Amino acid sequence: MTSNKHSIIIAIDGPAGSGKSTTARLVAQRLGFIYVDTGAMYRAVTLAWLREEKPEIDIFLNNLPDISLSRDSETQEQKTLLDGVDVSNAIRTSEVTEQVSYISSLKKVREKMVSLQRNIGIDHNVVMDGRDIGTAVFPNADVKIFMIADLKKRASRRLEEIQSKGIHQVPSLDELIQQMKDRDAFDSSREIDPLKMADDALLLDTSNLSIEDQATFIIDKVKSIIL
Numbered sequence: 742m743t744s745n746k747h748s749i750i751i752a753i754d755g756p757a758g759s760g761k762s763t764t765a766r767l768v769a770q771r772l773g774f775i776y777v778d779t780g781a782m783y784r785a786v787t788l789a790w791l792r793e794e795k796p797e798i799d800i801f802l803n804n805l806p807d808i809s810l811s812r813d814s815e816t817q818e819q820k821t822l823l824d825g826v827d828v829s830n831a832i833r834t835s836e837v838t839e840q841v842s843y844i845s846s847l848k849k850v851r852e853k854m855v856s857l858q859r860n861i862g863i864d865h866n867v868v869m870d871g872r873d874i875g876t877a878v879f880p881n882a883d884v885k886i887f888m889i890a891d892l893k894k895r896a897s898r899r900l901e902e903i904q905s906k907g908i909h910q911v912p913s914l915d916e917l918i919q920q921m922k923d924r925d926a927f928d929s930s931r932e933i934d935p936l937k938m939a940d941d942a943l944l945l946d947t948s949n950l951s952i953e954d955q956a957t958f959i960i961d962k963v964k965s966i967i968l
């Protein structure tokens with residue numbers, strides 16, 4: 742859907758485990774838009790820092806790794822590349838999850854990732870999920886959604902996801918609840934572009950909604966603005 746008009750941007754923000762990525766992926770699929778998982782980009786930077794064995798942060802920031810995205814030719818699923826190598830699975834470990842809030846709070850990291858994200862939106866209709874898409878990356882997004890859900894529910898969903906992937910070290914529900922609480926607190930209180938609902942975003946509480954309900958809600962909003 743390219744035209745003289747600007748690309749259509751759907752911004753989906755919210756805390757960890759609120760259902761953003763599953764819903765965003767489905768919405769993108771149905772509308773023929775590109776789905777962009779921005780958390781994966783911050784995770785890839787974090788993975789680079791860990792692989793370099795946590796160098797002094799200023800040294801790391803002066804030579805940030807090259808992060809790019811590609812698409813699976815059949816499924817269109819996002820692949821996240823670190824220095825040209827697909828790290829889509831490697832960025833999902835608990836080590837990365839534990840450090841990603843810190844690395845993503847750093848100004849130089851954010852500047853670089855935000856610039857990459859804006860570039861994708863120049864010539865593509867996108868559904869982009871993250872923490873600051875509607876507030877900082879695309880403050881003029883066509884549709885902004887802020888997703889929330891009950892903490893216990895979010896942690897249970899994450900646990901199911903981990904179990905379904907057959908990951909060996911499965912954390913307990915209580916551990917997951919604590920991790921999510923800590924990460925949300927850090928992401929919401931950081932100085933630069935914290936996790937925050939944009940004034941003009943629509944609040945979507947997914948605690949008792951199915952993925953289908955969530956996708957329909959967003960698609961209806963998109964249709965109402967483009968028709």
Ligand code: DC
Pocket residue numbers: 757779780781783784841842845846870871872873874924928
């Ligand atoms: O969505 P996720 O859990 O994969 O995101 C990992 C971390 O990346 C999250 O805790 C905060 C950071 N992040 C961010 O700061 N800004 C974004 N737009 C997306 C993620």
